[in-house]
Amino acid sequence: xxxxxxxxxxxxxxxxxxxxxxxxxxxxxxxxxxxxxxxxxxxxxxxxxxxxxxxxxxxxxxxxxxxxxxxxxxxxxxxxxxxxxxxxxxxxxxxxxxxxxxxxxxxxxxxxxxxxxxxxxxxxxxxxxxxxxxxxxxxxxxxxxxxxxxxxxxxxxxxxxxxxxxxxxxxxxxxxxxxxxxxxxxxxxxxxxxxxxxxxxxxxxxxxxxxxxxxxxxxxxxxxxxxxxxxxxxxxxxxxxxxxxxxxxxxxxxxxxxxxxxxxxxxxxxxxxxxxxxxxxxxxxxxxxxxxxxxxxxxxxxxxxxxxxxxxxxxxxxxxxxxxxxxxxxxxxxxxxxxxxxxxxxxxxxxxxxxxxxxxxxxxxxxxxxxxxxxxxxxxxxxxxxxxxxxxxxxxxxxxxxxxxxxxxxxxxxxxxxxxxxxxxxxxxxxxxxxxxxxxxxxx
Amino acid sequence: xxxxxxxxxxxxxxxxxxxxxxxxxxxxxxxxxxxxxxxxxxxxxxxxxxxxxxxxxxxxxxxxxxxxxxxxxxxxxxxxxxxxxxxxxxxxxxxxxxxxxxxxxxxxxxxxxxxxxxxxxxxxxxxxxxxxxxxxxxxxxxxxxxxxxxxxxxxxxxxxxxxxxxxxxxxxxxxxxxxxxxxxxxxxxxxxxxxxxxxxxxxxxxxxxxxxxxxxxxxxxxxxxxxxxxxxxxxxxxxxxxxxxxxxxxxxxxxxxxxxxxxxxxxx
Numbered sequence: 001x002x003x004x005x006x007x008x009x010x011x012x013x014x015x016x017x018x019x020x021x022x023x024x025x026x027x028x029x030x031x032x033x034x035x036x037x038x039x040x041x042x043x044x045x046x047x048x049x050x051x052x053x054x055x056x057x058x059x060x061x062x063x064x065x066x067x068x069x070x071x072x073x074x075x076x077x078x079x080x081x082x083x084x085x086x087x088x089x090x091x092x093x094x095x096x097x098x099x100x101x102x103x104x105x106x107x108x109x110x111x112x113x114x115x116x117x118x119x120x121x122x123x124x125x126x127x128x129x130x131x132x133x134x135x136x137x138x139x140x141x142x143x144x145x146x147x148x149x150x151x152x153x154x155x156x157x158x159x160x161x162x163x164x165x166x167x168x169x170x171x172x173x174x175x176x177x178x179x180x181x182x183x184x185x186x187x188x189x190x191x192x193x194x195x196x197x198x199x200x201x202x203x204x205x206x207x208x209x210x211x212x213x214x215x216x217x218x219x220x221x222x223x224x225x226x227x228x229x230x231x232x233x234x235x236x237x238x239x240x241x242x243x244x245x246x247x248x249x250x251x252x253x254x255x256x257x258x259x260x261x262x263x264x265x266x267x268x269x270x271x272x273x274x275x276x277x278x279x280x281x282x283x284x285x286x287x288x289x290x291x292x293x294x295x296x297x298x299x300x301x302x303x304x305x306x307x308x309x310x311x312x313x314x315x316x317x318x319x320x321x322x323x324x325x326x327x328x329x330x331x332x333x334x335x336x337x338x339x340x341x342x343x344x345x346x347x348x349x350x351x352x353x354x355x356x357x358x359x360x361x362x363x364x365x366x367x368x369x370x371x372x373x374x375x376x377x378x379x380x381x382x383x384x385x386x387x388x389x390x391x392x393x394x395x396x397x398x399x400x401x402x403x404x405x406x407x408x409x410x411x412x413x414x415x416x417x418x419x420x421x422x423x424x425x426x427x428x429x430x431x432x433x434x435x436x437x438x439x440x441x442x443x444x
Numbered sequence: 445x446x447x448x449x450x451x452x453x454x455x456x457x458x459x460x461x462x463x464x465x466x467x468x469x470x471x472x473x474x475x476x477x478x479x480x481x482x483x484x485x486x487x488x489x490x491x492x493x494x495x496x497x498x499x500x501x502x503x504x505x506x507x508x509x510x511x512x513x514x515x516x517x518x519x520x521x522x523x524x525x526x527x528x529x530x531x532x533x534x535x536x537x538x539x540x541x542x543x544x545x546x547x548x549x550x551x552x553x554x555x556x557x558x559x560x561x562x563x564x565x566x567x568x569x570x571x572x573x574x575x576x577x578x579x580x581x582x583x584x585x586x587x588x589x590x591x592x593x594x595x596x597x598x599x600x601x602x603x604x605x606x607x608x609x610x611x612x613x614x615x616x617x618x619x620x621x622x623x624x625x626x627x628x629x630x631x632x633x634x635x636x637x638x639x640x641x642x643x644x645x646x647x648x649x650x651x652x653x654x655x656x657x658x659x660x661x662x663x664x665x666x667x668x669x670x671x672x673x674x675x676x677x678x679x680x681x682x683x684x685x686x687x688x689x690x691x692x693x694x695x696x697x698x699x700x701x702x703x704x705x706x707x708x709x710x711x712x
Contacts, residue, residue: 056526056653063647094650107654 043123044314044341045307049352053109054116057098061117064089065124070408073126076258077411082209083133083258086126091163096137099293100145104157110359111293114138115300115351122304125408128415129258131301132205139297140169140214143289144236147278156212156236165211168239170201170264171287178428180216181228181284185266187217187235189280193273195219195235197245197266203422207248207262213237216287219280234283235275245269255414292358292369294423295376299351299383302419306344306387309394309412313337316398316407327397336393343386347379354379374437381429384419391416452509453610453632455497456570457533458557459490461517461524462581471684478682486524489576491531492638495645496606497574498532507610509568510534516556516673518543522661529656530648536661541673547582548673554590559669561595570633571613577602577637588637598630602639608632 047055068086076083090096099114100106118138121130137160145157159165176182185199197217207213213236220231240246247265278286314337317328327333354375361367394409395402402409420426434440463469464483472479486494494513501508513528514537515521525536539556541548548556561570578585592599600606604625605618613632618625620639648656666673694700 060648060650060653092649093647094652098650102654107650109654 043307043311045348046345049349050116051112053113054352057109057113057116058120060093061090061095061120062124064093064095065121065126065130068124068126068130070125073129073258074405074408074411077129077255078257078405080257080260082206082260083126083130084209086130087133087166088163090121090134091161094161096134096163097157097161099138100141100157100161104145104153105161106145106157110355111296112352112355112359114293115296115355117300118297119300119304119307122301123308124304125308127256127305127308127412128301128418129256131297131304132256132259132418135294135297135301136169136206136210136214137167139290139294140167142293143234143286144214144277146289147234147286148236149274151274152236152277160212166206166209167212167214168204168206168210169290170204170207170213170215172201172203174200174202174263178424181232182222183216183218183232185215185217186221187219187233187271189219195271195273195275197235197237197269197271199266201264201266202262203251204248204262204264205259207239207264208250208260210239213239213264214277214287216283219283229284231281232283232287233280234277234286235271236277237271237275243269254417255411256418291423292372292376295380296351296355296358298419298423299347299354299376299379302380302383302387302416303344303348303351305412305416305419306340306347306383306390309387309391309409309416310337310340310344312407312409312412313340313390313394313397316401333397337397340386340390340393343382343389347382347386350375350382351379370436374433377424377429377432380419380424381426384416384426387416388420452568453500453504453507453571453608454510454564454568455500455508455512455572455574456557456561456564457490457493457497457511457513457528458553458573458575458587459494459513459515459524459528460487460576460579460581461485461515461521462487462579465580471682475681475683476679484520484524486527487576487579487581489578489580489638489640490528491645492640492642493574493576493636494528494531494533495643496603496636496638498646499643500606500608501532504608504610512537512564512570514539514557514560516548516553517541518545525661526653526656527648529659529661530653531646532652533659535659537664538661539664539666539669541666545673546675549675549677550584550586550590551676552671552673553587554594556666556669556671556673557587557591558594559671560664563669572608572615572632573597573635574606575635575637577639588635592635595633595635597633597635599635599637600628600630601637603636604639604641606636606642 067089094107095117097106098109098117099111102108118131118135121134122128141157141160145153160167171180173183173185175184185197185201187195187197189195199217215235215237216232217235218231219233222228225231241248245267246269249263251261251263253261317333317337318326320327357367357375358372361372391409391413395413398407398409401407431443435442461484463480464485465488467482469478497511501511511533512535513525513533515525516539518541522538525538529536537560564570573591575588577588588601589599600617600619602620603617604620607616615630615632615634616627617630617636618627694703
């Protein structure tokens with residue numbers, strides 16, 4: 001087979017996988033492996049800032065993602081179907097252990113590389129749904145890996161890396177959202193040392209499919225502690241959906257419908273003593289460990305979604321002809337996309353700077369946790385806003401077609417609201433920067 | 445333990461860094477070649493060759509003693525070696541040529557590979573070379589045959605199935621030929637060139653990518669191998685093929701047949 005035949009093969013595989021005139025960079029028919037390695041030929045992102053390690057991650061993750069084209073995500077979104085094959089494929093290739101220590105079967109890379117992994121996933125067309133099916137396994141395991149006992153680590157982490165167990169992250173409550181310290185879910189210690197959990201969590205992603213939950217709960221009532229941040233404890237509990245005292249209720253939502261989000265009700269739910277991670281009462285400090293990492297990952301996911309939308313919009317603007325010329329020739333189409341590109345590029349620099357700072361702060365004492373917090377929160381804010389701009393303009397560039405499910409950009413648009421809202425709202429980040437960086441009086 | 449009667453197999457897999465198959469190639473403005481400032485990756489046929497070597501080890505276990513990959517190329521070709529190491533090769537040789545140097549021609553490559561194989565004789569030697577039947581950049585499709593000729597070894601080209609008996613030092617290879625396939629039995633040492641249907645290469649897993657970073661890569665130069673990569677051919681000009689112009693439309697089959705007859709075609 002000649003060179004041209006090889007290229008033709010690739011071209012026809014592209015057109016088979018997508019409906020008429022929709023071709024994306026990574027869209028390929030699943031589930032079989034194409035004979036050759038993959039690439040994203042049409043990506044407008046500048047790659048010059050990335051390290052070799054990040055580029056390697058991007059290339060290799062892209063290979064796995066290329067088996068899950070936009071059609072896969074469109075269908076799973078419409079049917080509200082868990083992307084379990086996608087989770088299994090990434091687990092099989094070892095990606096869930098990217099930022100976990102090598103002695104536990106992970107690969108010991110940093111958040112800089114994990115952020116690139118999440119960006120690549122979102123950018124492949126998987127969007128926030130694909131990212132959310134994966135990311136708790138990456139960041140919620142960080143505090144566990146750091147503070148868990150040898151027994152907890154050796155029984156849990158390898159099963160999460162291999163994909164046998166999935167994990168979810170249980171912090172948010174209906175009456176204590178951003179005000180985490182007011183949470184009321186209570187773990188009451190029994191005489192035999194075990195705990196009984198009562199209370200309610202909300203927006204718990206993947207609880208329907210997870211075997212484990214990293215849970216934050218009060219072990220000392222708020223009234224009895226000197227500081228509200230005391231008296232919270234972190235647990236790594238089994239999610240036994242058949243056991244008494246545990247009920248899950250799915251929440252219908254705007255985007256990312258392939259992954260479930262839930263209300264979780266505990267009513268005297270029994271967990272053994274060895275589910276406690278770290279010291280009782282120091283759970284808040286422990287869980288904070290994962291939060292800056294989570295902000296970086298979310299920023300990466302937002303960037304991925306933004307670039308995916310921009311790539312699609314650019315392609316459409318080149319191909320769609322109205323009045324005998326491509327619509328991209330009109331500045332009213334081109335300029336908003338050029339503007340969206342610059343916003344994404346700026347946010348990209350902020351994101352990978354924050355991730356780099358996070359990783360370096362582990363070895364460099366001159367980097368304060370406040371500095372890391374400012375960088376990570378700023379990056380999340382900027383990336384989410386840039387993604388929103390790119391996704392909205394991608395829909396508008398497509399005109400009426402942007403409203404059609406088959407063109408994917410409406411799905412990106414619905415999903416790009418997630419990083420604006422979670423894991424912390426835009427307004428709370430603005431509050432944080434006003435107070436911590438500008439030293440203005442606290443408003444709340 | 446009694447020493448094993450199985451004779452051990454050492455496999456060499458030459459790989460080439462080429463313009464990625466998914467890139468839409470363009471002729472450069474000077475018309476001296478194509479624009480190379482694009483994404484590169486391992487030549488797809490070489491990926492199949494690496495995969496086959498790794499699968500041979502999975503089938504024959506310890507009978508495959510070593511899998512070594514070799515590339516001839518600019519500094520960036522080391523990425524291609526890392527990919528091969530992540531897929532399962534044990535060690536690598538990089539014959540480095542300057543970034544600006546012209547691409548070596550098949551004969552030069554075959555001579556360099558021969559020199560490497562002769563060099564390996566001081567150690568365990570090479571029993572089997574598995575390589576792509578051609579690279580998708582120049583589509584020469586000559587190197588494997590030239591290498592077998594230079595070494596005086598057997599060759600099994602366009603392989604779609606490879607079975608090796610390490611103890612007997614023989615191989616049975618299914619070849620893709622015009623109109624079907626041909627099965628041949630060969631003695632080792634042997635050069636096998638891979639066709640598209642031989643296998644589907646695997647993805648490198650993250651742990652294997654990490655392990656690949658620690659695997660040894662030896663650097664060599666053309667001078668150290670005593671070969672000369674100076675091209676024997678001169679490229680005069682490279683141009684894009686003429687753009688295709690659309691044909692006419694006909695209303696009916698009869699009209700089509702009439703037009704074909706008019707153009708001189710007739711039913712046989």
